[in-house]
Amino acid sequence: MLSFYLIGAFVYCLFLVYLRVKWISAAAQDRYFDPPQLTASLLIPVRNESPNLDRMLCFLGKIEEELEEIIFIDDQSEDDTFERLQELIKNRKSYKLIRSTGSGKKAALQSGVAAANTDLILTSDADCQWRSTWLEQMKAPFSDSSIQLVAGPVLTEGDDGFLADFQLLDWASILLLTGFSFVKKKPLMCSGANLAFRKSAFLKVGGYAGNEHWLSGDDEFLLKKIHQFFGKESTHYQFKKEALVRTQSEPTWKAFFNQRIRWAGKWRAHPSFSHLGASLAVMAMQFFWIASFFLLLEGAWGWIVFFLIWLLKCLGEYYSLERVLEHYGEKSKKIHLFGTSLFHPFYSLRIGFGAIFGNYSWKGRSIRGNVNFEVNGTDRRGI
Template identity: 45%
Template sequence: MLNFYLIWSFSYALLLWLISRTWKSDHFKFPGNQIGKAVSLLIPIRNEIENLPDLVKELHRLSRLDLEIILVDDQSEDLSLDFLKHNLSEKPNIKILKSPGIGKKAAIEFGVKNSVGEIIICSDADCSFSSDWVENMVRPFSNPKIQLVAGPVMSIGRTSFFQRFQQIEWSSILLISNYFFHSGNPVMCSAANLAYRKSAFQEVNGFEGNESFLSGDDEFLLKKITNRFSSESCVYLNNPEVLVRTKAIKDWSSLINQRIRWASKWKAHNSLSHGLAALIPVFIQIIWLLSFFILIQIQNGPVVVLICWTVKILAEKWFLGKVLETYSISQKWSDTLFTGIIHPIYVLWTALGVIRGKFTWKGRDKMRSVILADKIEQ
């Protein structure tokens, strides 16, 4: 047992090193010329009244003058739609639509259908962007083979450990996402920072076949486009210039609920790579947690546990810090230590939530979303 955990800890560090090798400091080189194709920014809206004042400011900051902006209301139960109409209806480049369907996927499909852009770029209402974000995200489409471009997302806020914990977790998500894209088998991306050709979306029939899942508009589309056009048609940009920032989750319960929603779709992919990407992190954290049993059961157990967890914390500090440094985010040793200890419990708690199969999202729960989707199909 002692030998196993000594080997395990150094193998874990080696794994992080291998994954981090794909996180290059010389990022994707943007083509010198701007892409001449029409671009539409699509943002689905549901119960976002608290975020809309900030979103309006962010939209005004975007530098691309010919950008079409489409805001699609997904059956909001607050004053979101009224706010949009009151503040943006007179802007000639902004369309405010009400989705006739139910769910985020229906809202996106309705937005794509009513767009004029050859390139669709997507984000969320609680996000902020650099002024040239759109321009930089769409430049890879100057290569006709590129059908989809994914970009990094990072939470905002560093005043509390909980906020900094989210940033460290986001760094791991970005590192893994970048690795799978780089290895030619993309399995993860975020709808908060995603662009694709409208023609590719139409050719794979959008979200057809995935409507009953409340989450997954990003990953299902990524899989479809990868299968249809090959993995080389999809690229991941880790440049600071295309970073999208999202507001931090307010409490632990909401964060875990969100992660359960994200992870709940893993079975739907029917893919070995997706299954392994979902299950391996859970097994890794279980092994780390089981290491505490040798504290009392084996002589010299405390020394071995200390060595193993020291290796773990050092590796995470070094390799996840590499990601955070890309976006000029510092990482405290205390945050790394507490995150390294808490994260295995957090992952296991999320996995148990996925098994239970219950989560909510903006007034909708999993079971209700499936029922509503079935009604739409009928």
């Protein structure tokens, strides 16, 4: 058993090195795109976002001149979001505020796409920050007529505590796997906080038809549909730091777990073997690390092997994740990175079981198994 764990930890580290090398190689490639002559709309769904409105509009001021439209879609807010936003944007001609024709983020985005009068659609969230270079970098790949969707990087911002750093490192791991999957032409995921696509492609694949009842996944489901319909050259990942979008970290562990369970809860809806295989591999690896605590029952050599494999894990993750953060001008505290390496397997299993069995609330909505009952009305988790 000792040899099994040593070999397993060594293979894990080699895999991280492989991911790092491929990711850095892709990020270093400076593919040139001619500036596309395409119009663009930015869609931002809002639900109970009143505290974020002033901050959001401040950052939008950096990019508003390059956009034909900025469309806010109110998703049945229960606070004064709609009224406050209506007042704040009344003198801004390119800004529009509409009400969603349905319930949930997908319905809001569907309403926004229908209202948009441009070639390109960009999506983001109300708690995000955008650089002045963001729009240029996200539009550039569309000068290639074969590209239908562009995904961009997202990282959190927050205080200096462990929770904020844990989320930052978790996002770094997401960026590592996301970029790698795009390089391999088998994209696994993307984030709706930093996404762009042709409106014509969205309409061609039927938008979110077929997965409306899943609360989360507007980004991933659309990515998979476009990739399957238009082919492996139709999706592109923008590695450049100028395309980075910042999003606020969750303030509490409870809010963070609810967010991640919501994201993970759509695993049932993915029919692809690659997505299922990746999910199972991640879960199996977490069991591997947690089961390694039984090594402590194996005497002195068990203790030595236990500390050695966890040291390999921490060093491998530091070597790969810290490089991703450096690419975007970020870094984490080393003590937080090692703490994250130790805690992450338990966190992953908590999210995994929560996605299968958990009931939770999100922005005032009661959710079971990631199904939006306000849209669907019945438990469709078996679909």
